[in-house]
Amino acid sequence: MSCSSSSGSEEENEGIESYRKGGYHAVRVGDSFAGGRYIAQRKLGWGEFSTVWLAYDTKSSNYVALKIQKSAPQFAQAALHEIELLSAIADGDPTNSKCVVRLVDQFKHTGPNGQHLCMVLEFLGDSLLRLIKYNRYKGLELNKVREICKCILIGLDYLHRELGIIHTDLKPENILLVSTIDPAKDPIRSGYTPILERPEGNPNSGVTLNVIEKKLKRRARRAVARISERRASMGGVVRNPKPERSLNGINVSCKVVDFGNACWANKQFAKEIQTRQYRAPEVVLRSGYSFSVDMWSFACTAFELATGEMLFTPKGGQGFDEDEDHLALMMERLGKMPRKIAIGGARSKDYFDRHGDLKRIRRLKYLPLDRLLVDKFKFSDTDAREFSEFLIPILDFAPEKRPTAQQCLQHPWLNINLTHNEEKNETSLEKEFDINWNLTEMWDFSLAWGWLG
Structure with a gap:
């Protein structure tokens, strides 16, 4: 779960049934932690194992x-593992410049439901998932996209090359902007005055009222949406399309977060990793995995x-499951999987015959990535070609052939100053890294480096 102002689970509530022995700790605004150092301000989000709160550090x-x-x-054991990783990340990055969330403090807090391990992390903004939705x-x-990709790759390079950590659950939800999309939700930019003591009222009502209020608001929103849909379907009411939103002024610098499923490369503890849509083929086939x-x-x-x-976006169908559909979708975009890789995993026999063909999904609709970008997403031919040339090597079926994060940071696509059909401006990260190559030099470099084959 993300320590953001908008976690992926914020649309629903965790429910009061998990506030019991062994479960969540009930927090009220104004509650203090760690001997009064941290004061709870408002809930940011929740996950299966924890809740996350905006807090004010009085120190x-x-x-x-x-x-x-x-x-x-x-849950305590899982927290200890995450604290171990976050501590190593913080120790190796004293200047906090590696685009990975920073652990500030950790302590234990005893409450009516037991003893809870607590992590104090730097406050960050919205997730990339929320940015996509926005x-x-x-x-x-x-x-x-380039600016965001550079931040992610700087973070991955640090985790992989310097620390030997595999994140195992990288996705838009687990990458947070350094500030909120809406300035009003940023306690600093909004001029928010910290709450330093608990407001008066029923000391036991906070959690219950919060849950009930959110449920009522959700029901009201759904009812309004249903009424609007009925009105639109009756009488031929034409809805005006929503105007496009401008991202100007939004800082897209970001950091990798959520190390609850991460592991040391030499101490792996799970065979099935990654969220479905972002899962690599070697994980589906149980062929072993590493940083790639x-x-x-x-x-x-x-x-x-x-x-x-x-x-x-794999889905199960008649006679086949999500895994086989996932493998089929990969091949439709990236070409046929080499036989050696297709039959080399512990679960290969579940999906492939001895020739390396899928057992149940026989007809594949091949559409290369660059054509998909042009046909469906209306990219220009040049933008589609250049973006595909960046992505396709990273999506190689052979894990050992994928470029590292360090190598990706050198790729020409990330370092184009003058993009096609876009403003001719350097991004803030390009300025930071002082990249002044011209286009011809970059393509010469890429050919010499062997990226484009």
Whole structure:
């Protein structure tokens, strides 16, 4: 779960039934933690294992994200593992410049439901998932995509090359902007006055009222939406399309977050990793995995940022399951999987015959990535070709052939100063890295480097 102002689970509530022994700790606005150092301000989100709160650090006078784990032993153990990884990340990045969320503090808090491990993280903004939704599922400008991709790759390069950590669950929800999309939701930019003591009222009503109010608001929104749909369907009412939103003024610098499923490369503990749509083929086939699974997820995320849609959305069908459909979708976009890879996993026999062909999905509709970008998403031929040349090597079926994050940072597509059909401006990250190559030099470099074959 993300320590953001808009977690992926904020549309629903965690429910009061999980506030019990071994479960969540009931927090009220104004509650203090760690001997009074941190004061709860408002809830940011929740996940299966924890809730996250905006808190005010009275020692540093900064706002932070306070992540409070469920108290049952298995949740405490998971928290200890995450704290171990986050501590290593913070220790290796004293200047906080590696585009990975920073652990500020950690402590234990005892409440009526047990003892809860708590993590204090730097406060960040909205997730890339929320940015995609805010942009109404339309692709972001390619300059914005480049800037975001650079941040993610800087983070992955640090995790992989310097620390030996595999994230294992990279996706838009787990990458947060450094500030909120809406300035009013940023406690600093909005001039928010911190709450330093608990407001008067029923001390036991906070959680219950919060749940009930949110449920009532959701029901009201759904009812209004249904009425609007009925009115539109009756009498031929034509809805005006919503105007496009401008992302100008939104800082798209971002950081990788949520290390609850991450692992050391030499201490892997799970065979099935990654969220379905961002899962690499070697994970589906159980062929073993390494840092390159994060690179596959990165490519899927980059595509989603540029188009507003997921690259792969597998579904089960008559006679086949989601995994086989996922493999079929991969091949429809990337070409036939080499036989050696197709039959080389522990689960290969479930999906492939001895020739390397899928057992149940026989007819594939091949459409190369560049043509998809042009035909469906209306990219120019040049933009489609250049973006595809960046993504396709990262989506190689052979994990060992995928470029590393460090190599990706050198790719010409990330370093184009003058993009086709876009404003001729350097992005803030391009200025930071002082990239002044011209287009001809970059393509010469790429050919010499062997990226384009």
